[in-house]
Amino acid sequence: MLGSKWPKIAPYVFISPFFVIFLVFGAFPIVFSGVVSLIDWKGVTMGEFVGLRNYLNLFRDSDFQRAVLNTLYLLVLSGPLTIGGGLVLAVLLNSQLLRLRGMFRTIFYLPMAVSLVVAGLAFSMLLNKPFGFVNDIILRQGLNLEPIDFLTNPLAAIPTLTLLILWRCIGNDLVIMLAGLQSISPELYEAARIDGASPFQTFVYVTLPLMVPIILFDAILSTVNTFNMFAEPYILFGTEGGVDQAGLTTGLLVYRTSFKYFKFGYGAAMAYLLGVVIFVLSLVQLRLGQRD
Amino acid sequence: MAAVWRERTLRRTYNVAAQIVIYGVPFLASVASVAPFVFMVLISFQHTFFVSGNPARWIPRQPTIETYLAVLETPNFLRWVFNSLFVASSVTAIALLIQSMAGYVFAKKEFPGRDLLFILILSGIMIPRAVTIIPTFFIVKDFGLLNSYPGLILPPLAVPFGVFLMRQYMQTLPSELLDASRIDGCSEFGTFWRIVLPLSKPGLAVLGIYTFMEQWRDFLWPLIVAQKDALKTLPVGLSVFHTEFRTDYGVQMAAVLLSIVPFLIVFLFFQRYFIKGMTVGALKG
Numbered sequence: 346m347l348g349s350k351w352p353k354i355a356p357y358v359f360i361s362p363f364f365v366i367f368l369v370f371g372a373f374p375i376v377f378s379g380v381v382s383l384i385d386w387k388g389v390t391m392g393e394f395v396g397l398r399n400y401l402n403l404f405r406d407s408d409f410q411r412a413v414l415n416t417l418y419l420l421v422l423s424g425p426l427t428i429g430g431g432l433v434l435a436v437l438l439n440s441q442l443l444r445l446r447g448m449f450r451t452i453f454y455l456p457m458a459v460s461l462v463v464a465g466l467a468f469s470m471l472l473n474k475p476f477g478f479v480n481d482i483i484l485r486q487g488l489n490l491e492p493i494d495f496l497t498n499p500l501a502a503i504p505t506l507t508l509l510i511l512w513r514c515i516g517n518d519l520v521i522m523l524a525g526l527q528s529i530s531p532e533l534y535e536a537a538r539i540d541g542a543s544p545f546q547t548f549v550y551v552t553l554p555l556m557v558p559i560i561l562f563d564a565i566l567s568t569v570n571t572f573n574m575f576a577e578p579y580i581l582f583g584t585e586g587g588v589d590q591a592g593l594t595t596g597l598l599v600y601r602t603s604f605k606y607f608k609f610g611y612g613a614a615m616a617y618l619l620g621v622v623i624f625v626l627s628l629v630q631l632r633l634g635q636r637d
Numbered sequence: 638m639a640a641v642w643r644e645r646t647l648r649r650t651y652n653v654a655a656q657i658v659i660y661g662v663p664f665l666a667s668v669a670s671v672a673p674f675v676f677m678v679l680i681s682f683q684h685t686f687f688v689s690g691n692p693a694r695w696i697p698r699q700p701t702i703e704t705y706l707a708v709l710e711t712p713n714f715l716r717w718v719f720n721s722l723f724v725a726s727s728v729t730a731i732a733l734l735i736q737s738m739a740g741y742v743f744a745k746k747e748f749p750g751r752d753l754l755f756i757l758i759l760s761g762i763m764i765p766r767a768v769t770i771i772p773t774f775f776i777v778k779d780f781g782l783l784n785s786y787p788g789l790i791l792p793p794l795a796v797p798f799g800v801f802l803m804r805q806y807m808q809t810l811p812s813e814l815l816d817a818s819r820i821d822g823c824s825e826f827g828t829f830w831r832i833v834l835p836l837s838k839p840g841l842a843v844l845g846i847y848t849f850m851e852q853w854r855d856f857l858w859p860l861i862v863a864q865k866d867a868l869k870t871l872p873v874g875l876s877v878f879h880t881e882f883r884t885d886y887g888v889q890m891a892a893v894l895l896s897i898v899p900f901l902i903v904f905l906f907f908q909r910y911f912i913k914g915m916t917v918g919a920l921k922g
Binding site: 351352353357360362366373433437443447450452453458459464466467515517521523524525527528529544562573599612613616619624 | 777
């Protein structure tokens with residue numbers, strides 16, 4: 346109908362429905378917050394233009410440094426557990442040898458559907474010291490075990506947060522991986538079997554290489570979510586990030602700066618600087634994954 | 638003879654070990670997944686929850702369904718359920734179409750500006766919502782979309798998560814198949830609709846489940862954009878229980894457990910597409 350020009354403009358036609366909505370409700374707010382990050386905006390009245398001062402102040406902000414270190418620790422701890430755990434569960438749930446696969450999928454995904462406020466409530470009740478469910482069991486063993494201080498011991502803050510994330514998010518990692526596994530052609534497995542490959546060899550030499558784009562996607566998603574996570578640390582540790590700010594993550598700090606102290610400019614600068622860090626991390630991950 | 642026998646025993650041992658791993662790991666993991674739910678169900682059947690006292694009372698002494706009735710009898714409850722279903726389904730249906738179209742082009746087409754546009758999209762995932770939610774509110778207000786369904790539905794569609802997801806899945810589709818369909822005289826849209834989408838069913842299922850779930854449980858955006866009671870979604874409507882019945886954990890848990898049910902139905906609908914063999918090989922045969 347449009348003749349020879351159609352193949353050239355077709356890609357733009359395909360992306361335009363999404364892009365129009367993205368430009369208005371996605372890109373504009375991002376640019377707007379970039380402008381706000383250059384302004385000393387506190388409270389209700391618009392402040393003065395300060396250029397990069399908000400950014401420079403970040404490098405001297407001990408809370409910010411603390412939050413970045415905590416978040417990196419959280420990422421190193423929870424990332425491999427959710428991604429690796431999701432992949433292992435997906436491989437098992439993709440196996441014909443396992444029955445009730447649909448039931449297992451549903452069970453693992455259900456925690457995602459619970460509102461975080463209530464999930465947090467349930468977790469604080471479960472992990473409370475000394476009356477929480479878990480400590481109740483520990484104390485009843487009669488082995489003179491000490492109750493575990495999940496919520497107020499600074500050393501336990503990030504591991505406890507990891508526990509909540511693992512419970513809540515592994516279902517999501519699982520279905521992402523599962524969908525990836527299902528787009529691998531059965532003929533490749535058949536070929537590997539005929540060549541006498543063991544299940545482990547098949548996994549390493551057939552499954553893993555083909556799963557690279559999906560694993561990459563999940564890794565980048567985990568990185569972004571960990572840096573921007575707000576609700577999880579908030580419900581466990583409050584806006585201050587708990588004792589000694591041990592549970593203070595970057596997402597929580599951005600929220601606290603913007604909506605508790607109403608320093609919108611400083612909060613936006615923080616988000617932008619972190620956005621750049623995440624962006625670079627993601628590009629590195631994409632490059633590493635696509636070098637072949 | 639002995640060698641054959643030994644090998645048979647070895648294989649049997651191997652099979653038993655494999656069975657233990659294949660069932661054991663998912664079983665243990667699902668116990669951990671379900672445990673907090675059991676706890677929530679136990680709390681939901683009692684008005685006041687006694688944690689103190691030795692031994693602490695985990696099993697309700699006088700179980701009651703009043704907690705569930707209190708949730709169901711909230712005025713406007715059905716209206717909120719409808720709003721949540723309508724908003725979440727609309728966002729999901731539109732996102733599945735427009736985000737998979739965009740994802741397909743980024744995965745399989747070469748065109749000027751592609752990488753730049755993709756980087757722009759990626760940047761939309763990086764900046765946290767805490768800093769973009771206020772400007773988004775002002776835009777929606779300027780368009781006169783406060784307290785309206787489009788105001789609830791349009792901004793979540795701008796989240797580029799799905800474009801990125803579909804791009805990654807569609808990269809795994811063999812390009813030869815798409816070329817073949819084009820040579821067979823399929824139009825650009827025909828190739829997308831009849832070849833690419835059917836092959837992407839597992840990816841689409843992930844996107845569908847994720848989008849619906851995000852919308853179903855979202856609290857912040859509906860709270861800001863829909864102040865009229867008749868336009869509230871379920872999580873916003875039910876948040877009154879956090880204040881009115883602040884100490885009544887039972888009602889809060891009942892509210893959450895009830896609100897999971899519709900999500901469960903949607904999940905079961907989408908997960909039919911997680912079928913092994915939904916692949917290129919199956920299509921050829």
